[in-house]
Amino acid sequence: MKALLIILSATWKFAATFPVAIYIFEMTFIETLVYTNMGGLIGIIVSLFFSKALIHLWNKFTSKKSGRPKKNKKTFTQFNRRVVLLKTKYGMPGIAILTPVLLSIPLGTFLTAKYYRHKKNSYLLLIVGQVVWSFIYTIILTQLNFNSLT
Template sequence: MWTYLSFALFSSWKFMFTPLAGPAAGLTFWETFIACSIGGYISATLFYFGSSYFMNLSVERHSKRVKKAKQKGKVIPVKRKFTKTNRNVIKYKQKIGRIFTYWAFPLFLSIPVGTIITAKFYKHYKQTFPLIILFLTIDCFIITGGTYFIKDLVL
């Protein structure tokens, strides 16, 4: 029971690496796959649907810092919105496409960060969340399958 829970909790953050510990914990392929998938699904759901809250929280924190600085008499320069970095982000976003973003960001950046970024860019598309879940399932199957395939080759 605690093993499954620990796998689910760890995979909610570091989804890519959790299935690698399945054979060492004595879990079968399906036990590892299901525990890691459940953790990934819970994390993706929480952070996808809570992304608006987290982004608003970030904006509020920034505005509080600016307000405190102004009260202390510091001059805060206004941030430019159309910067070279923002142009590059938009260029890469258009270049890599939605499908690659749905797959890569939650996998490589971690589920919370990747899901929030994906939601920020593509929440207005209906298929965004189902595709994130689909790609998490496929990735978990591939990573877990590869782990147990290599384990069987070695042992």
């Protein structure tokens, strides 16, 4: 049951899962790596299919609505500005690095599916970023021993 909870948690918010796995469920180094990476990989795959379907439906809806592709000027919100800044300044490597840490896996996968769907290695970069962060989090959190501080 603990493993399933960690896998499901890692599919949504990857970074928040590690303290739960290590300190609350007292999982070993290998268990933490296996379950969080399994959850992250499942999250990327599921989010990829939902993102592609959502983008396809959105494009289909907006083109049918007016009879031709929409040419209206876009309104930029603060969130849109941040996404554009992230895309232009850091590109796909920036999205891959920030997805497990600051962004959630579904949001990072959506941005990849929207802006980098034609690049063959974009989804591989997401997976590599997730695995690297998994090692970093697990090494740091297993080396910290909060029980000895009390």
